[in-house]
Structure formats: C-alpha cells, structure tokens
Amino acid sequence: xxxGNAIVGQSGGPTxxxxxxxAGVFKTARDNGIQKIYGMKNGLSGxxxxxxxxxxxxxxxxxxxxxxxxxxxxxxxxxxxxxxxxTTDSSVYEKIFSILKKYDIKYFFYIGGNDSMDSVxxxxxxxxxxxxxxxxxxxxxxxxxDLDKTDHTPGYGSASKYIASVVKExxxxxxxxxxxxxxxxxxxxxxxxxxxxxxxxxxxDDCAGPDLLCLPEVAFDYNWFYNRINEIRKDKKSMVxxxxxxxxxxSGNYLCEENNxxxxxxxxxxxxxxxxxxxxxxxxxxxxxxxxxxxILGSQQRSASHIVxxxxxxxxxxxxxxxxxxxxxxxxxxxxxxxxxxxxxxxIDVSLCNASEVANVEKKIPDEWIDKTNGYVSQECINxxxxxxxxxxxxxxxxxxxxxxxx
Amino acid sequence: xxxGNAIVGQSGGPTxxxxxxxAGVFKTARDNGIQKIYGMKNGLSGxxxxxxxxxxxxxxxxxxxxxxxxxxxxxxxxxxxxxxxxTTDSSVYEKIFSILKKYDIKYFFYIGGNDSMDSVxxxxxxxxxxxxxxxxxxxxxxxxxDLDKTDHTPGYGSASKYIASVVKExxxxxxxxxxxxxxxxxxxxxxxxxxxxxxxxxxxDDCAGPDLLCLPEVAFDYNWFYNRINEIRKDKKSMVxxxxxxxxxxSGNYLCEENNxxxxxxxxxxxxxxxxxxxxxxxxxxxxxxxxxxxILGSQQRSASHIVxxxxxxxxxxxxxxxxxxxxxxxxxxxxxxxxxxxxxxxIDVSLCNASEVANVEKKIPDEWIDKTNGYVSQECINxxxxxxxxxxxxxxxxxxxxxxxx
Numbered sequence: 001x002x003x004g005n006a007i008v009g010q011s012g013g014p015t016x017x018x019x020x021x022x023a024g025v026f027k028t029a030r031d032n033g034i035q036k037i038y039g040m041k042n043g044l045s046g047x048x049x050x051x052x053x054x055x056x057x058x059x060x061x062x063x064x065x066x067x068x069x070x071x072x073x074x075x076x077x078x079x080x081x082x083x084x085x086x087t088t089d090s091s092v093y094e095k096i097f098s099i100l101k102k103y104d105i106k107y108f109f110y111i112g113g114n115d116s117m118d119s120v121x122x123x124x125x126x127x128x129x130x131x132x133x134x135x136x137x138x139x140x141x142x143x144x145x146d147l148d149k150t151d152h153t154p155g156y157g158s159a160s161k162y163i164a165s166v167v168k169e170x171x172x173x174x175x176x177x178x179x180x181x182x183x184x185x186x187x188x189x190x191x192x193x194x195x196x197x198x199x200x201x202x203x204x205d206d207c208a209g210p211d212l213l214c215l216p217e218v219a220f221d222y223n224w225f226y227n228r229i230n231e232i233r234k235d236k237k238s239m240v241x242x243x244x245x246x247x248x249x250x251s252g253n254y255l256c257e258e259n260n261x262x263x264x265x266x267x268x269x270x271x272x273x274x275x276x277x278x279x280x281x282x283x284x285x286x287x288x289x290x291x292x293x294x295x296i297l298g299s300q301q302r303s304a305s306h307i308v309x310x311x312x313x314x315x316x317x318x319x320x321x322x323x324x325x326x327x328x329x330x331x332x333x334x335x336x337x338x339x340x341x342x343x344x345x346x347x348i349d350v351s352l353c354n355a356s357e358v359a360n361v362e363k364k365i366p367d368e369w370i371d372k373t374n375g376y377v378s379q380e381c382i383n384x385x386x387x388x389x390x391x392x393x394x395x396x397x398x399x400x401x402x403x404x405x406x407x
Numbered sequence: 408x409x410x411g412n413a414i415v416g417q418s419g420g421p422t423x424x425x426x427x428x429x430a431g432v433f434k435t436a437r438d439n440g441i442q443k444i445y446g447m448k449n450g451l452s453g454x455x456x457x458x459x460x461x462x463x464x465x466x467x468x469x470x471x472x473x474x475x476x477x478x479x480x481x482x483x484x485x486x487x488x489x490x491x492x493x494t495t496d497s498s499v500y501e502k503i504f505s506i507l508k509k510y511d512i513k514y515f516f517y518i519g520g521n522d523s524m525d526s527v528x529x530x531x532x533x534x535x536x537x538x539x540x541x542x543x544x545x546x547x548x549x550x551x552x553d554l555d556k557t558d559h560t561p562g563y564g565s566a567s568k569y570i571a572s573v574v575k576e577x578x579x580x581x582x583x584x585x586x587x588x589x590x591x592x593x594x595x596x597x598x599x600x601x602x603x604x605x606x607x608x609x610x611x612d613d614c615a616g617p618d619l620l621c622l623p624e625v626a627f628d629y630n631w632f633y634n635r636i637n638e639i640r641k642d643k644k645s646m647v648x649x650x651x652x653x654x655x656x657x658s659g660n661y662l663c664e665e666n667n668x669x670x671x672x673x674x675x676x677x678x679x680x681x682x683x684x685x686x687x688x689x690x691x692x693x694x695x696x697x698x699x700x701x702x703i704l705g706s707q708q709r710s711a712s713h714i715v716x717x718x719x720x721x722x723x724x725x726x727x728x729x730x731x732x733x734x735x736x737x738x739x740x741x742x743x744x745x746x747x748x749x750x751x752x753x754x755i756d757v758s759l760c761n762a763s764e765v766a767n768v769e770k771k772i773p774d775e776w777i778d779k780t781n782g783y784v785s786q787e788c789i790n791x792x793x794x795x796x797x798x799x800x801x802x803x804x805x806x807x808x809x810x811x812x813x814x
Contacts, residue, residue, distance in 0.1 A: 013583075042583075042585045071579070072580070073576070073579035074583045077582070077583050078583040079585075161808075165809055168809065169479055169706075169707065169711060169809075170705075170706055172421075172478070172811065172813075173480045173706045174706075175480075176421050176480055177449065177487070178448070178484050183706075202808070204808050204810070206810060206813050293706070295705040295706060295707075298700075298702040299577055299580045300576065300577075300702075303577065303579060303580040311807075390806065392804055392807075394799070394801065399797065400797040401611050402572055402575065402576075406614070
C-alpha cells in the first residue's frame with residue numbers, strides 16, 4: 001500500500017507531447033495504487049496559490065488517456081517561475097512544504113526544461129535539508145532538444161517531424177513557377193540549432209532537401225552567405241534556406257540587432273528575434289537581386305498535434321511513467337534520461353541523472369556535426385535525428401477537426 | 408474509338424489538392440481510351456515552348472494515382488500567363504493551335520482560377536472562330552474560394568481544415584501562462600475573407616474558437632477594433648484574433664499602407680500585405696498595452712498536404728474527371744462547377760458554367776453572413792464551410808516523412 005498522494009505540474013514552453021508525459025505520470029501513478037493524483041495549474045505559481053485539480057475528474061478511461069496524449073500545449077497550464085536559493089530565502093519553500101503536508105502529497109512530478117529541473121533540484125535539496133521524505137522528480141520536455149545528460153528530449157521529435165514535413169512542402173511550393181527565388185524559413189532556436197537542423201530530414205527519395213542551414217552554433221558571415229548562395233544558384237533556380245531565429249554574427253549580435261548598422265529596421269524598432277528571416281530576405285533582395293519570400297514557422301512548432309511523431313509521443317509517455325516508477329523506488333532530485341544504444345535499428349534505454357546537472361546547461365549541436373563550409377549538418381547528425389520522427393499518431397477527428405482534452 | 412490526344416496544365420497559385428484534379432483528369436481520360444495524355448510544364452508558358460511530358464511515364468498504377476492525389480503544389484509547375492485578346496493579337500493563338508495540331512491534341516484541360524478560366528474562354532472562342540473542333544475545359548482551383556458560379560472551389564476545403572486546426576492549436580498554445588495576451592493570426596485573402604472565416608470552425612465541443620475575425624469585406628475601423636477588444640478582454644485573458652492579409656480601412660487603404668500615417672513602417676519600406684498582423688500587434692501593444700504575438704500562416708495554407716480534407720481531395724478528383732467527361736460529350740469553353748443541394752447531410756451535384764462568366768469575377772462572403780458588430784461570421788456561413796473539411800486522407804509516410812510524386 002502506497003502512502004500519500006501525488007501531484008504533477010507542467011512548466012515552461014509547451015510542446016505537442018507534453019501532455020503525453022502527463023498521461024504517463026497519471027497512468028503509472030494510478031496503476032501503482034496512488035489514490036489522489038493532483039494536477040497543479042500553471043506549475044509552481046499555481047501550486048503556491050493551491051490551484052489544484054483532481055486528475056481522476058478528467059481522466060476516467062483509457063480513451064481519455066489517449067485523448068490527452070493527442071492534446072497539444074500544456075493541459076494544466078504553465079509558468080515561468082524560478083525558485084530562489086533556499087539558503088538566502090526559505091519562505092517560499094516553507095510555504096510549498098506546508099501545502100504538500102496539507103494535501104498529504106509524497107510525490108511531486110514536474111514536466112519541463114532546464115528551469116524546471118532547477119526547481120526539482122532545489123526542492124529535493126530542501127527536502128533533504130529538513131529531513132522530508134517527499135520525492136521530487138523531473139520529466140524532460142522541450143522542443144529545443146537542448147537539455148544535457150539525455151540523448152534527446154521529448155517534444156523534439158514531433159517538432160522535427162513538423163519542421164521537416166513543412167519544409168518539404170515549402171520546397172515543392174517554391175518551385176512551381178520555374179523562376180529564380182529563395183524561400184527563407186525561420187525556425188525557433190535561440191542558441192541551439194537542433195530545430196533548424198531537423199529540416200535536413202526533408203532530404204528524401206523524392207526531395208533534395210533544403211539548400212542551406214544557418215545555425216546559431218556558427219557565427220554568421222555575410223561574405224560566406226553571399227558566396228554560398230551564388231554557388232547554389234549556379235545549379236538551381238528554386239532555393240530553400242532554413243535559419244534559426246537566434247543566428248548571430250562573429251561579434252555576437254543577433255542578426256536583427258545588426259539592423260541599424262545595415263540600415264534595416266525591425267518594423268517597430270524592437271530587437272525582435274523574429275526579424276531574422278526578414279533581415280535575410282532583405283539582404284538577398286537588395287544585395288543579390290534575388291526574389292525572396294519568408295516563412296516564419298510560428299507557435300505551430302510547439303503545438304502542431306496534427307502531425308506528431310509516434311516515437312516521440314511514446315517516449316514522452318514512457319518518461320512520465322518512469323519518473324513515477326523511480327520515485328516509488330525511492331529516487332528524488334532526478335530527471336529521467338534516454339541513452340542511445342543504436343541509431344539503426346533505433347534502440348534506447350531509460351535512466352536517471354541528477355536534476356541539478358541539467359539545470360542551467362544548454363546542449364548545442366556538436367561542432368563535428370556541422371559542415372561550416374556548405375552550411376549544413378553531417379550525415380551523423382541526420383542519422384541521430386531520423387529515428388525520432390518515425391511513426392504517426394493521428395488525432396481523434398470529430399467533424400473534420402482534431403479533438404483535444406481541456407480543463 | 409476516341410480520336411486525338413489530350414493535354415492538361417496547371418496555372419496560378421498551387422493548392423494541396425490541385426494534383427488530385429490532375430489525377431482525376433488523367434484517370435478519366437485513360438479510362439475512356441484517350442491514348443496520349445500530355446502534361447504541359449508551367450501552364451501555357453511551358454505549352455508555348457512545347458515543354459510536354461507524357462503523363463503515362465509517371466502514372467503507371469493505381470498507387471501512383473493515390474500518391475499524386477497526396478502531393479501538394481503543382482506537379483506540372485505553374486505560371487501566371489495572360490492571353491491577349493485574339494481580335495487585337497492572334498499570333499500566340501496561331502502558335503498554340505499549330506502546336507495542338509502537331510501533337511494531335513483534341514482535348515485541352517486547364518486547372519486554375521479566374522485567370523485560367525479567362526484562358527479557357529479565349530481559347531475556346533478562338534477555336535469557334537477558326538472552326539476548330541478542339542475542346543477546352545476548365546477545372547476550378549483556388550484556396551481563396553473566390554470563384555463565381557460554383558458553390559465552392561477545390562482547394563478551399565483543405566486550406567480551411569488546415570487553418571481551423573492550426574488556429575485551434577494556437578488557442579491552446581496562447582493560454583498556457585494564464586496571463587493576458589492576444590495572438591494575431593494572419594491568413595491569406597486579399598479581397599475575400601473566406602480563409603479567415605474558416606478559422607471559425609475551431610469552435611468545437613472542446614474549444615470556444617477565435618474571438619474576433621477581421622475580414623476584407625468589412626472596412627477596418629480603429630475605434631470599433633479598440634472597443635471590441637476591450638469588450639472581449641473583460642471576460643477573457645487569452646484572446647485569438649484572425650485577420651485576412653487584405654483588410655482595408657474605409658478609405659480603401661490596406662492596413663500596411665496606413666503605416667506611414669501611423670508612424671509604423673514595414674521593415675523595408677515596402678507595402679507588403681504581410682504586414683497586417685504586425686500592424687495590429689503593434690496597435691494592441693502601443694495603444695492598448697496588451698501583450699501580443701503574431702502568427703503568419705504562410706505558404707502552408709496552400710501546400711499543407713499533411714492535413715487535408717478528404718471531401719476536398721475527392722471533389723478535386725471528381726472535378727478533373729468531370730471536365731474530361733464533359734469534353735468527351737462535346738462541351739468546350741466551360742468550367743466544372745458544384746451546386747449545393749444540402750448542408751446536412753452534405754450533398755452536391757456537378758454541373759458546368761461558361762468559363763467566361765468566371766474569369767475576372769471575385770466572389771466575396773455575402774454581406775448577410777457577416778456579423779459586423781462583433782467581428783464574426785454567421786452560423787449559416789459556418790454551416791456552409793463545415794462539410795468541406797470533413798474526412799482525412801493521410802499522406803503515404805516513409806521513414807516518418809510524407810512522400811510525394813515529382814517530375
């Protein structure tokens with residue numbers, strides 16, 4: 001007989017599969033006999049206000065679990081909340097632990113990225129400090145794939161599948177008139193280029209893939225870009241280039257921050273990173289005389305549940321369940337991780353790391369996976385991403401529209 | 408025994424289902440015993456250069472037909488080519504008819520929108536003039552749904568399904584933090600608001616739908632917009648508004664052309680219609696102090712084959728086949744049309760109209776279907792769009808990626 005209740009929260013930016021992890025936490029907790037499984041609304045900021053829901057009110061059947069797995073965005077809502085250091089300010093910790101006691105919560109699960117793992121590490125350390133037996137576990141989540149200590153992160157596979165599929169469609173779209181033109185596709189990714197790199201998977205039997213990738217890992221150089229485009233246009237009229245929103249020059253400026261210097265302004269004088277594609281299309285038009293069109297892949301990158309990777313959905317679910325299992329086995333202050341055993345056939349195993357090791361670290365694309373001369377990623381990088389997009393899980397469609405679960 | 412060969416071309420902007428019409432033309436032509444079925448590359452501009460392919464080289468099986476139906480963008484390439492009036496300049500007509508004779512082509516099919524129907528009408532009239540028995544038939548195509556004489560246009564249903572699904576995902580995405588914010592979604596649509604109107608279908612059992620639609624049929628008024636947003640924000644923190652790129656003020660200026668006056672400039676001083684969402688987010692931020700994010704639905708609106716309407720794919724296929732059947736029955740200078748018999752259950756029949764009646768006319772949303780006070784469309788409008796998005800046709804997936812047919 002398990003003592004005490006469980007609570008689960010979601011934090012940071014949503015993904016298309018973050019609710020699959022929530023479903024995984026719920027199912028394993030329920031299957032192991034935990035009676036009450038609370039959800040906190042809007043992560044820790046809702047927790048502090050005791051904004052709880054009883055998840056059994058929403059998830060009543062196997063069908064509900066499947067619907068939740070197919071629901072994008074954070075079912076419970078999210079927050080961007082950073083805990084202070086408890087050695088300097090323990091008041092919020094005292095509040096949190098009094099609430100945990102009030103609801104007889106012994107297991108605390110937090111689905112999120114670096115900042116969320118910072119919270120898991122701090123709460124677990126504080127529990128040690130005060131001799132509490134409450135266990136805190138992290139479930140990894142981010143479309144950016146920038147979490148350290150894990151081979152990859154749930155959310156990345158589906159974002160990759162979305163980006164690669166859309167880029168393939170843009171490649172088809174861009175060439176219809178048979179005239180010269182560059183489509184500039186802008187992905188998310190401030191410091192790590194994993195999302196832009198995923199567009200290389202558009203290279204398939206029936207598609208040459210994008211022509212050029214600009215990644216934040218590589219300092220952007222105007223001369224190199226100018227020359228590389230001229231090289232490509234020798235053989236091709238229709239070009240598609242994919243850029244991370246966060247590409248920077250050697251001086252460390254985001255491209256959009258360069259705007260003043262180059263006499264190009266963001267529409268309202270803001271240094272919005274969203275201006276990267278617009279900056280490049282302007283450069284291509286004015287400096288090279290090439291017809292261009294920008295395509296900014298917006299929030300669909302993190303919420304396109306209409307095209308997800310079944311591998312990703314399943315792994316997100318497994319990550320949630322594994323966190324519960326580890327907590328029941330006595331673990332705390334850990335995050336669930338994946339280890340790659342083989343690319344082809346794709347095999348991983350599930351392990352744990354200290355949440356503190358993940359907090360505040362950003363994993364970038366390894367240098368040796370980047371082809372700086374041509375502006376591309378290596379076959380090894382493609383082989384790494386490829387298995388993460390395999391398989392589909394179609395939404396439940398009602399009257400032609402995807403159905404979702406909601407609070 | 409059918410005499411002579413057939414040729415088919417695609418013109419204007421692509422859609423997710425324009426190749427389903429191509430497949431329909433091919434299948435009915437082949438099934439009726441037409442021997443050679445040519446495809447012209449890049450529409451009439453490729454025709455004049457005799458850039459032909461033999462479609463039987465590409466479509467060899469039922470599986471190929473299914474793959475072609477699932478391939479977005481124009482398989483044969485496209486063009487924007489306008490024929491002159493033959494009474495003032497008949498030289499290009501003489502050239503076209505000499506090429507038709509050279510290849511023994513008796514049936515000419517053109518898949519496209521208003522401009523393409525202008526070509527069909529002119530070529531057919533010229534054939535009459537010179538006593539030619541070559542038949543010219545138009546197959547309707549446009550995501551904009553602005554073709555007259557037909558209940559709706561192939562391409563619109565899939566674009567609607569894409570837009571409504573993505574807007575539903577954006578609604579979920581926008582509310583995760585529980586804080587006030589407006590997501591401004593910009594759809595295509597220069598003069599007709601059909602695409603923006605389709606976002607109203609995001610209103611389902613589990614979703615309230617977008618909060619406000621700004622359509623080009625209604626003159627945009629700053630005071631009305633200001634007051635309407637203030638009304639909505641009384642009850643809601645997370646708001647999603649959908650705007651057509653072509654909304655205009657009462658003075659007839661596109662919003663982006665208003666920029667100078669309002670001291671907001673398009674990034675490079677161009678009057679690009681793409682600036683409409685950016686203009687509104689700026690207004691919301693600076694005039695109303697609301698956090699905003701813009702989401703510009705780019706070329707995916709016309710090329711997202713990863714989420715299409717089965718109804719639309721099937722109707723596009725039927726439209727292609729019906730054009731062939733009509734031509735074989737002796738028709739020329741006509742476009743295939745749909746007539747709505749009933750919304751629920753959804754029933755249509757297929758008919759013909761004169762291509763000349765479609766050319767140069769734009770069908771807008773009827774005035775009585777627009778709720779100008781609240782910025783929305785009527786239930787009747789929703790009932791009209793709803794059946795067009797029903798059903799799915801999943802891509803053929805290989806290694807996690809949609810597969811397409813290519814020349």
